[in-house]
Amino acid sequence: MKAIKCLKYGGSENLVLVHTEKPSPKHNEVLIKIQATSVTASDVLIRRLNEPVLTRLILQLIFGFGKPRNPIFGMVSSGIVVGKGKGVSSFNLGDEVFAYGSISPTKRRFGSYAEYICLPEDWNIALKPTGISHTEAAAIPYGGLLASHLLSKTPINKGDKVLIYGASGSIGTMAIQLAKDAGAEVTSVCSSKNFGLVKSLGSDEVIDYTAKNAIDQLETYKYVLDAVGNSKSSLLKEKCKKMIMPTGKYISIDQGVPLTPKSAFLNLKNLVEKGKVKAVIDRIYPLEKMSEAHDYVENGHKKGNVIITV
Incomplete structure:
Protein backbone atom coordinates (compact mmCIF):
# COMPACT_ATOMS: atom_id res chain seq x y z
CA MET A 1 0.00 0.00 0.00
CA LYS A 2 1.00 3.63 -0.37
CA ALA A 3 1.80 5.51 2.81
CA ILE A 4 3.59 8.61 4.03
CA LYS A 5 6.45 7.94 6.44
CA CYS A 6 8.27 10.45 8.61
CA LEU A 7 11.92 9.40 8.32
CA LYS A 8 13.11 11.65 11.15
CA TYR A 9 11.95 14.60 13.20
CA GLY A 10 12.31 18.02 11.62
CA GLY A 11 11.05 19.70 8.46
CA SER A 12 8.22 18.55 6.21
CA GLU A 13 10.78 17.28 3.68
CA ASN A 14 11.16 14.26 5.98
CA LEU A 15 7.65 13.12 5.00
CA VAL A 16 8.12 10.73 2.08
CA LEU A 17 5.79 8.57 -0.01
CA VAL A 18 6.61 4.87 0.29
CA HIS A 19 5.14 1.50 -0.54
CA THR A 20 4.73 -0.74 2.48
CA GLU A 21 2.88 -3.88 3.53
CA LYS A 22 -0.88 -3.62 3.97
CA PRO A 23 -1.90 -4.38 7.58
CA SER A 24 -3.99 -7.44 8.44
CA PRO A 25 -6.80 -7.21 11.00
CA LYS A 26 -6.48 -9.10 14.25
CA HIS A 27 -9.35 -10.97 15.92
CA ASN A 28 -11.17 -7.83 17.12
CA GLU A 29 -10.07 -5.40 14.39
CA VAL A 30 -11.51 -3.97 11.20
CA LEU A 31 -9.43 -3.13 8.14
CA ILE A 32 -10.40 0.26 6.70
CA LYS A 33 -9.59 1.37 3.17
CA ILE A 34 -9.02 5.06 3.85
CA GLN A 35 -10.72 7.63 1.66
CA ALA A 36 -9.70 10.71 3.66
CA THR A 37 -7.61 11.72 6.66
CA SER A 38 -6.49 15.04 8.10
CA VAL A 39 -3.34 16.97 9.01
CA THR A 40 -3.65 18.37 12.52
CA ALA A 41 -1.61 20.77 14.61
CA SER A 42 -0.68 17.78 16.78
CA ASP A 43 0.74 15.97 13.74
CA VAL A 44 2.92 18.99 12.97
CA LEU A 45 4.07 19.28 16.60
CA ILE A 46 5.18 15.63 16.65
CA ARG A 47 6.89 15.85 13.25
CA ARG A 48 9.00 18.94 13.90
CA LEU A 49 9.71 18.22 17.61
CA ASN A 50 11.17 21.65 18.30
CA GLU A 51 9.47 22.22 21.64
CA PRO A 52 11.25 23.24 24.87
CA VAL A 53 13.60 20.62 26.32
CA LEU A 54 11.21 19.09 28.87
CA THR A 55 8.29 18.92 26.43
CA ARG A 56 10.56 17.46 23.76
CA LEU A 57 11.78 14.76 26.16
CA ILE A 58 8.22 13.79 27.06
CA LEU A 59 7.23 13.62 23.40
CA GLN A 60 10.22 11.43 22.57
CA LEU A 61 9.37 9.09 25.44
CA ILE A 62 5.93 8.70 23.89
CA PHE A 63 6.76 8.71 20.19
CA GLY A 64 10.38 7.54 19.98
CA PHE A 65 13.92 8.91 20.28
CA GLY A 66 15.89 9.97 17.20
CA LYS A 67 13.01 9.18 14.86
CA PRO A 68 9.31 8.29 15.26
CA ARG A 69 8.69 4.80 16.59
CA ASN A 70 5.71 4.62 14.23
CA PRO A 71 6.76 6.58 11.14
CA ILE A 72 3.25 6.62 9.63
CA PHE A 73 1.42 9.51 11.30
CA GLY A 74 -2.27 10.33 11.35
CA MET A 75 -5.11 9.40 13.72
CA VAL A 76 -8.18 10.41 11.70
CA SER A 77 -9.76 8.05 9.17
CA SER A 78 -12.84 7.98 7.01
CA GLY A 79 -13.26 5.06 4.65
CA ILE A 80 -14.71 1.66 3.90
CA VAL A 81 -14.45 -1.60 5.86
CA VAL A 82 -12.75 -4.09 3.54
CA GLY A 83 -11.70 -6.72 6.06
CA LYS A 84 -12.33 -7.79 9.65
CA GLY A 85 -11.22 -10.25 12.28
CA LYS A 86 -13.31 -13.27 13.24
CA GLY A 87 -14.39 -11.65 16.48
CA VAL A 88 -15.84 -8.50 14.92
CA SER A 89 -19.61 -8.24 15.14
CA SER A 90 -20.29 -4.46 14.97
CA PHE A 91 -19.28 -3.90 11.34
CA ASN A 92 -19.72 -5.58 7.99
CA LEU A 93 -17.67 -5.49 4.82
CA GLY A 94 -18.63 -2.45 2.77
CA ASP A 95 -19.64 -0.31 5.77
CA GLU A 96 -18.64 3.33 5.43
CA VAL A 97 -17.04 4.38 8.68
CA PHE A 98 -15.09 7.19 10.28
CA ALA A 99 -12.65 6.84 13.15
CA TYR A 100 -10.17 8.40 15.53
CA GLY A 101 -7.19 6.31 16.60
CA SER A 102 -7.39 7.06 20.30
CA ILE A 103 -9.83 5.85 22.91
CA SER A 104 -7.81 6.78 26.01
CA PRO A 105 -4.40 8.27 26.91
CA THR A 106 -2.89 4.76 26.90
CA LYS A 107 -4.77 3.36 23.89
CA ARG A 108 -3.85 5.19 20.71
CA ARG A 109 -2.81 4.18 17.23
CA PHE A 110 -1.32 6.21 14.41
CA GLY A 111 -1.24 5.17 10.77
CA SER A 112 -3.92 7.02 8.79
CA TYR A 113 -1.41 8.65 6.42
CA ALA A 114 -1.89 5.54 4.30
CA GLU A 115 -4.28 3.60 2.10
CA TYR A 116 -5.29 1.18 4.87
CA ILE A 117 -5.44 1.03 8.66
CA CYS A 118 -6.58 -1.54 11.23
CA LEU A 119 -8.45 -0.45 14.37
CA PRO A 120 -10.18 -2.39 17.18
CA GLU A 121 -13.95 -2.35 16.66
CA ASP A 122 -14.63 -1.06 20.18
CA TRP A 123 -12.41 2.03 19.77
CA ASN A 124 -13.59 5.36 18.34
CA ILE A 125 -15.02 4.00 15.14
CA ALA A 126 -18.61 4.27 13.90
CA LEU A 127 -20.67 4.30 10.75
CA LYS A 128 -20.01 7.54 8.89
CA PRO A 129 -22.65 10.17 9.65
CA THR A 130 -25.37 10.06 7.01
CA GLY A 131 -25.49 12.86 4.49
CA ILE A 132 -21.82 13.85 4.52
CA SER A 133 -18.81 12.86 2.42
CA HIS A 134 -15.65 11.10 3.55
CA THR A 135 -13.74 14.39 3.35
CA GLU A 136 -16.30 16.02 5.64
CA ALA A 137 -16.27 13.06 8.02
CA ALA A 138 -12.47 13.33 8.30
CA ALA A 139 -12.92 16.92 9.49
CA ILE A 140 -15.02 15.91 12.51
CA PRO A 141 -13.04 13.75 15.01
CA TYR A 142 -9.90 15.73 15.90
CA ILE A 253 -6.63 22.83 25.62
CA ASP A 254 -3.16 22.25 27.09
CA GLN A 255 -4.47 21.68 30.61
CA GLY A 256 -4.09 17.97 31.29
CA VAL A 257 -4.22 15.10 28.82
CA PRO A 258 -7.25 15.40 26.51
CA LEU A 259 -9.69 12.55 26.97
CA THR A 260 -11.39 11.04 23.92
CA PRO A 261 -14.10 8.70 25.24
CA LYS A 262 -16.34 6.84 22.82
CA SER A 263 -19.38 8.57 24.30
CA ALA A 264 -18.03 11.92 23.04
CA PHE A 265 -17.26 10.42 19.64
CA LEU A 266 -20.76 9.01 19.23
CA ASN A 267 -22.25 12.29 20.44
CA LEU A 268 -20.41 14.11 17.63
CA LYS A 269 -21.85 11.66 15.09
CA ASN A 270 -25.33 12.29 16.49
CA LEU A 271 -24.94 16.08 16.37
CA VAL A 272 -23.67 15.96 12.78
CA GLU A 273 -26.64 13.86 11.70
CA LYS A 274 -29.02 16.30 13.41
CA GLY A 275 -27.40 19.21 11.58
CA LYS A 276 -26.17 20.83 14.80
CA VAL A 277 -22.48 20.41 13.95
CA LYS A 278 -20.87 20.69 10.55
CA ALA A 279 -17.40 20.13 9.17
CA VAL A 280 -15.20 23.11 8.39
CA ILE A 281 -12.61 22.45 5.68
CA ASP A 282 -9.98 24.93 4.60
CA ARG A 283 -7.98 22.98 2.03
CA ILE A 284 -7.84 19.49 0.55
CA TYR A 285 -4.60 17.87 -0.65
CA PRO A 286 -3.86 14.47 -2.19
CA LEU A 287 -1.72 12.04 -0.19
CA GLU A 288 1.24 12.75 -2.45
CA LYS A 289 1.28 16.40 -1.31
CA MET A 290 1.48 15.68 2.41
CA SER A 291 4.57 17.86 2.86
CA GLU A 292 2.75 20.83 1.33
CA ALA A 293 -0.22 20.22 3.61
CA HIS A 294 2.05 20.12 6.67
CA ASP A 295 3.68 23.39 5.65
CA TYR A 296 0.28 25.04 5.37
CA VAL A 297 -0.85 23.81 8.80
CA GLU A 298 2.50 24.78 10.35
CA ASN A 299 2.00 28.32 9.04
CA GLY A 300 -0.69 28.62 11.70
CA HIS A 301 -3.47 30.35 9.79
CA LYS A 302 -5.71 27.52 8.64
CA LYS A 303 -9.49 27.77 9.00
CA GLY A 304 -10.97 24.61 10.42
CA ASN A 305 -9.36 21.51 8.94
CA VAL A 306 -6.86 20.50 6.29
CA ILE A 307 -7.92 17.22 4.68
CA ILE A 308 -5.93 14.61 2.76
CA THR A 309 -7.64 12.45 0.15
CA VAL A 310 -6.21 8.96 -0.23
Whole structure:
Protein backbone atom coordinates (compact mmCIF):
# COMPACT_ATOMS: atom_id res chain seq x y z
CA MET A 1 0.00 0.00 0.00
CA LYS A 2 1.00 3.63 -0.37
CA ALA A 3 1.80 5.51 2.81
CA ILE A 4 3.59 8.61 4.03
CA LYS A 5 6.45 7.94 6.44
CA CYS A 6 8.27 10.45 8.61
CA LEU A 7 11.92 9.40 8.32
CA LYS A 8 13.11 11.65 11.15
CA TYR A 9 11.95 14.60 13.20
CA GLY A 10 12.31 18.02 11.62
CA GLY A 11 11.05 19.70 8.46
CA SER A 12 8.22 18.55 6.21
CA GLU A 13 10.78 17.28 3.68
CA ASN A 14 11.16 14.26 5.98
CA LEU A 15 7.65 13.12 5.00
CA VAL A 16 8.12 10.73 2.08
CA LEU A 17 5.79 8.57 -0.01
CA VAL A 18 6.61 4.87 0.29
CA HIS A 19 5.14 1.50 -0.54
CA THR A 20 4.73 -0.74 2.48
CA GLU A 21 2.88 -3.88 3.53
CA LYS A 22 -0.88 -3.62 3.97
CA PRO A 23 -1.90 -4.38 7.58
CA SER A 24 -3.99 -7.44 8.44
CA PRO A 25 -6.80 -7.21 11.00
CA LYS A 26 -6.48 -9.10 14.25
CA HIS A 27 -9.35 -10.97 15.92
CA ASN A 28 -11.17 -7.83 17.12
CA GLU A 29 -10.07 -5.40 14.39
CA VAL A 30 -11.51 -3.97 11.20
CA LEU A 31 -9.43 -3.13 8.14
CA ILE A 32 -10.40 0.26 6.70
CA LYS A 33 -9.59 1.37 3.17
CA ILE A 34 -9.02 5.06 3.85
CA GLN A 35 -10.72 7.63 1.66
CA ALA A 36 -9.70 10.71 3.66
CA THR A 37 -7.61 11.72 6.66
CA SER A 38 -6.49 15.04 8.10
CA VAL A 39 -3.34 16.97 9.01
CA THR A 40 -3.65 18.37 12.52
CA ALA A 41 -1.61 20.77 14.61
CA SER A 42 -0.68 17.78 16.78
CA ASP A 43 0.74 15.97 13.74
CA VAL A 44 2.92 18.99 12.97
CA LEU A 45 4.07 19.28 16.60
CA ILE A 46 5.18 15.63 16.65
CA ARG A 47 6.89 15.85 13.25
CA ARG A 48 9.00 18.94 13.90
CA LEU A 49 9.71 18.22 17.61
CA ASN A 50 11.17 21.65 18.30
CA GLU A 51 9.47 22.22 21.64
CA PRO A 52 11.25 23.24 24.87
CA VAL A 53 13.60 20.62 26.32
CA LEU A 54 11.21 19.09 28.87
CA THR A 55 8.29 18.92 26.43
CA ARG A 56 10.56 17.46 23.76
CA LEU A 57 11.78 14.76 26.16
CA ILE A 58 8.22 13.79 27.06
CA LEU A 59 7.23 13.62 23.40
CA GLN A 60 10.22 11.43 22.57
CA LEU A 61 9.37 9.09 25.44
CA ILE A 62 5.93 8.70 23.89
CA PHE A 63 6.76 8.71 20.19
CA GLY A 64 10.38 7.54 19.98
CA PHE A 65 13.92 8.91 20.28
CA GLY A 66 15.89 9.97 17.20
CA LYS A 67 13.01 9.18 14.86
CA PRO A 68 9.31 8.29 15.26
CA ARG A 69 8.69 4.80 16.59
CA ASN A 70 5.71 4.62 14.23
CA PRO A 71 6.76 6.58 11.14
CA ILE A 72 3.25 6.62 9.63
CA PHE A 73 1.42 9.51 11.30
CA GLY A 74 -2.27 10.33 11.35
CA MET A 75 -5.11 9.40 13.72
CA VAL A 76 -8.18 10.41 11.70
CA SER A 77 -9.76 8.05 9.17
CA SER A 78 -12.84 7.98 7.01
CA GLY A 79 -13.26 5.06 4.65
CA ILE A 80 -14.71 1.66 3.90
CA VAL A 81 -14.45 -1.60 5.86
CA VAL A 82 -12.75 -4.09 3.54
CA GLY A 83 -11.70 -6.72 6.06
CA LYS A 84 -12.33 -7.79 9.65
CA GLY A 85 -11.22 -10.25 12.28
CA LYS A 86 -13.31 -13.27 13.24
CA GLY A 87 -14.39 -11.65 16.48
CA VAL A 88 -15.84 -8.50 14.92
CA SER A 89 -19.61 -8.24 15.14
CA SER A 90 -20.29 -4.46 14.97
CA PHE A 91 -19.28 -3.90 11.34
CA ASN A 92 -19.72 -5.58 7.99
CA LEU A 93 -17.67 -5.49 4.82
CA GLY A 94 -18.63 -2.45 2.77
CA ASP A 95 -19.64 -0.31 5.77
CA GLU A 96 -18.64 3.33 5.43
CA VAL A 97 -17.04 4.38 8.68
CA PHE A 98 -15.09 7.19 10.28
CA ALA A 99 -12.65 6.84 13.15
CA TYR A 100 -10.17 8.40 15.53
CA GLY A 101 -7.19 6.31 16.60
CA SER A 102 -7.39 7.06 20.30
CA ILE A 103 -9.83 5.85 22.91
CA SER A 104 -7.81 6.78 26.01
CA PRO A 105 -4.40 8.27 26.91
CA THR A 106 -2.89 4.76 26.90
CA LYS A 107 -4.77 3.36 23.89
CA ARG A 108 -3.85 5.19 20.71
CA ARG A 109 -2.81 4.18 17.23
CA PHE A 110 -1.32 6.21 14.41
CA GLY A 111 -1.24 5.17 10.77
CA SER A 112 -3.92 7.02 8.79
CA TYR A 113 -1.41 8.65 6.42
CA ALA A 114 -1.89 5.54 4.30
CA GLU A 115 -4.28 3.60 2.10
CA TYR A 116 -5.29 1.18 4.87
CA ILE A 117 -5.44 1.03 8.66
CA CYS A 118 -6.58 -1.54 11.23
CA LEU A 119 -8.45 -0.45 14.37
CA PRO A 120 -10.18 -2.39 17.18
CA GLU A 121 -13.95 -2.35 16.66
CA ASP A 122 -14.63 -1.06 20.18
CA TRP A 123 -12.41 2.03 19.77
CA ASN A 124 -13.59 5.36 18.34
CA ILE A 125 -15.02 4.00 15.14
CA ALA A 126 -18.61 4.27 13.90
CA LEU A 127 -20.67 4.30 10.75
CA LYS A 128 -20.01 7.54 8.89
CA PRO A 129 -22.65 10.17 9.65
CA THR A 130 -25.37 10.06 7.01
CA GLY A 131 -25.49 12.86 4.49
CA ILE A 132 -21.82 13.85 4.52
CA SER A 133 -18.81 12.86 2.42
CA HIS A 134 -15.65 11.10 3.55
CA THR A 135 -13.74 14.39 3.35
CA GLU A 136 -16.30 16.02 5.64
CA ALA A 137 -16.27 13.06 8.02
CA ALA A 138 -12.47 13.33 8.30
CA ALA A 139 -12.92 16.92 9.49
CA ILE A 140 -15.02 15.91 12.51
CA PRO A 141 -13.04 13.75 15.01
CA TYR A 142 -9.90 15.73 15.90
CA GLY A 143 -11.38 19.17 16.53
CA GLY A 144 -14.65 17.70 17.72
CA LEU A 145 -13.13 15.46 20.38
CA LEU A 146 -10.72 18.11 21.66
CA ALA A 147 -13.51 20.70 21.79
CA SER A 148 -15.67 18.15 23.60
CA HIS A 149 -12.85 17.71 26.11
CA LEU A 150 -12.74 21.48 26.68
CA LEU A 151 -16.48 21.73 27.22
CA SER A 152 -16.57 18.65 29.45
CA LYS A 153 -14.83 20.81 32.07
CA THR A 154 -17.57 23.45 31.89
CA PRO A 155 -21.19 22.82 32.91
CA ILE A 156 -22.50 25.34 30.38
CA ASN A 157 -26.07 26.49 30.94
CA LYS A 158 -28.37 28.41 28.65
CA GLY A 159 -27.34 32.06 28.47
CA ASP A 160 -23.81 31.60 29.82
CA LYS A 161 -21.33 33.92 28.17
CA VAL A 162 -18.44 31.97 26.67
CA LEU A 163 -15.37 33.44 24.98
CA ILE A 164 -13.42 31.17 22.62
CA TYR A 165 -9.83 32.21 21.91
CA GLY A 166 -8.64 30.76 18.61
CA ALA A 167 -12.15 30.29 17.31
CA SER A 168 -11.37 29.70 13.63
CA GLY A 169 -9.16 26.61 13.95
CA SER A 170 -10.20 22.96 13.97
CA ILE A 171 -10.84 22.96 17.74
CA GLY A 172 -12.30 26.46 17.89
CA THR A 173 -14.85 25.94 15.10
CA MET A 174 -16.12 22.85 16.89
CA ALA A 175 -16.12 24.59 20.27
CA ILE A 176 -18.36 27.34 18.88
CA GLN A 177 -20.91 24.81 17.65
CA LEU A 178 -20.87 22.68 20.80
CA ALA A 179 -21.18 25.75 23.04
CA LYS A 180 -24.10 27.07 20.99
CA ASP A 181 -25.78 23.66 21.19
CA ALA A 182 -25.46 23.93 24.98
CA GLY A 183 -27.20 27.32 24.87
CA ALA A 184 -24.22 29.63 25.38
CA GLU A 185 -23.78 33.18 24.12
CA VAL A 186 -20.48 32.89 22.25
CA THR A 187 -17.82 35.50 21.58
CA SER A 188 -15.15 34.40 19.11
CA VAL A 189 -11.58 35.72 19.05
CA CYS A 190 -9.97 35.35 15.63
CA SER A 191 -8.78 37.48 12.72
CA SER A 192 -11.31 39.71 10.96
CA LYS A 193 -11.02 37.68 7.74
CA ASN A 194 -12.63 34.77 9.62
CA PHE A 195 -15.55 36.73 11.07
CA GLY A 196 -17.92 35.42 8.39
CA LEU A 197 -16.94 31.83 9.15
CA VAL A 198 -17.39 31.98 12.92
CA LYS A 199 -20.67 33.89 12.61
CA SER A 200 -21.96 31.22 10.23
CA LEU A 201 -21.24 28.66 12.95
CA GLY A 202 -23.31 30.59 15.49
CA SER A 203 -20.92 33.05 17.13
CA ASP A 204 -22.85 35.99 18.61
CA GLU A 205 -19.92 38.39 18.94
CA VAL A 206 -16.48 38.61 17.34
CA ILE A 207 -13.20 40.22 18.33
CA ASP A 208 -10.27 40.71 15.97
CA TYR A 209 -7.19 39.78 17.99
CA THR A 210 -5.04 42.09 15.80
CA ALA A 211 -7.20 45.17 16.45
CA LYS A 212 -5.68 47.93 18.59
CA ASN A 213 -8.86 48.16 20.67
CA ALA A 214 -9.34 44.39 21.05
CA ILE A 215 -8.86 44.48 24.82
CA ASP A 216 -11.45 47.26 25.14
CA GLN A 217 -14.03 45.00 23.47
CA LEU A 218 -13.79 42.32 26.15
CA GLU A 219 -16.69 41.81 28.54
CA THR A 220 -17.00 39.51 31.55
CA TYR A 221 -17.49 35.83 30.74
CA LYS A 222 -18.58 32.73 32.58
CA TYR A 223 -16.04 30.66 30.69
CA VAL A 224 -12.98 31.45 28.60
CA LEU A 225 -11.93 28.55 26.39
CA ASP A 226 -8.41 28.63 24.95
CA ALA A 227 -8.48 26.50 21.79
CA VAL A 228 -4.92 27.47 20.83
CA GLY A 229 -2.93 26.35 23.85
CA ASN A 230 0.23 27.55 25.49
CA SER A 231 2.27 27.71 22.28
CA LYS A 232 0.77 31.11 21.46
CA SER A 233 0.13 34.03 23.77
CA SER A 234 -0.57 37.75 23.61
CA LEU A 235 -1.58 40.65 25.81
CA LEU A 236 -5.17 40.05 24.72
CA LYS A 237 -5.01 36.42 25.76
CA GLU A 238 -3.57 37.29 29.16
CA LYS A 239 -6.32 39.87 29.63
CA CYS A 240 -8.96 37.29 28.67
CA LYS A 241 -7.87 35.16 31.63
CA LYS A 242 -8.86 38.00 33.95
CA MET A 243 -12.27 38.68 32.39
CA ILE A 244 -13.99 35.84 34.21
CA MET A 245 -16.92 35.94 36.64
CA PRO A 246 -16.23 34.82 40.22
CA THR A 247 -18.00 31.53 39.49
CA GLY A 248 -16.39 31.18 36.07
CA LYS A 249 -13.38 29.36 34.74
CA TYR A 250 -10.49 29.64 32.26
CA ILE A 251 -9.72 26.41 30.42
CA SER A 252 -6.85 25.75 28.01
CA ILE A 253 -6.63 22.83 25.62
CA ASP A 254 -3.16 22.25 27.09
CA GLN A 255 -4.47 21.68 30.61
CA GLY A 256 -4.09 17.97 31.29
CA VAL A 257 -4.22 15.10 28.82
CA PRO A 258 -7.25 15.40 26.51
CA LEU A 259 -9.69 12.55 26.97
CA THR A 260 -11.39 11.04 23.92
CA PRO A 261 -14.10 8.70 25.24
CA LYS A 262 -16.34 6.84 22.82
CA SER A 263 -19.38 8.57 24.30
CA ALA A 264 -18.03 11.92 23.04
CA PHE A 265 -17.26 10.42 19.64
CA LEU A 266 -20.76 9.01 19.23
CA ASN A 267 -22.25 12.29 20.44
CA LEU A 268 -20.41 14.11 17.63
CA LYS A 269 -21.85 11.66 15.09
CA ASN A 270 -25.33 12.29 16.49
CA LEU A 271 -24.94 16.08 16.37
CA VAL A 272 -23.67 15.96 12.78
CA GLU A 273 -26.64 13.86 11.70
CA LYS A 274 -29.02 16.30 13.41
CA GLY A 275 -27.40 19.21 11.58
CA LYS A 276 -26.17 20.83 14.80
CA VAL A 277 -22.48 20.41 13.95
CA LYS A 278 -20.87 20.69 10.55
CA ALA A 279 -17.40 20.13 9.17
CA VAL A 280 -15.20 23.11 8.39
CA ILE A 281 -12.61 22.45 5.68
CA ASP A 282 -9.98 24.93 4.60
CA ARG A 283 -7.98 22.98 2.03
CA ILE A 284 -7.84 19.49 0.55
CA TYR A 285 -4.60 17.87 -0.65
CA PRO A 286 -3.86 14.47 -2.19
CA LEU A 287 -1.72 12.04 -0.19
CA GLU A 288 1.24 12.75 -2.45
CA LYS A 289 1.28 16.40 -1.31
CA MET A 290 1.48 15.68 2.41
CA SER A 291 4.57 17.86 2.86
CA GLU A 292 2.75 20.83 1.33
CA ALA A 293 -0.22 20.22 3.61
CA HIS A 294 2.05 20.12 6.67
CA ASP A 295 3.68 23.39 5.65
CA TYR A 296 0.28 25.04 5.37
CA VAL A 297 -0.85 23.81 8.80
CA GLU A 298 2.50 24.78 10.35
CA ASN A 299 2.00 28.32 9.04
CA GLY A 300 -0.69 28.62 11.70
CA HIS A 301 -3.47 30.35 9.79
CA LYS A 302 -5.71 27.52 8.64
CA LYS A 303 -9.49 27.77 9.00
CA GLY A 304 -10.97 24.61 10.42
CA ASN A 305 -9.36 21.51 8.94
CA VAL A 306 -6.86 20.50 6.29
CA ILE A 307 -7.92 17.22 4.68
CA ILE A 308 -5.93 14.61 2.76
CA THR A 309 -7.64 12.45 0.15
CA VAL A 310 -6.21 8.96 -0.23
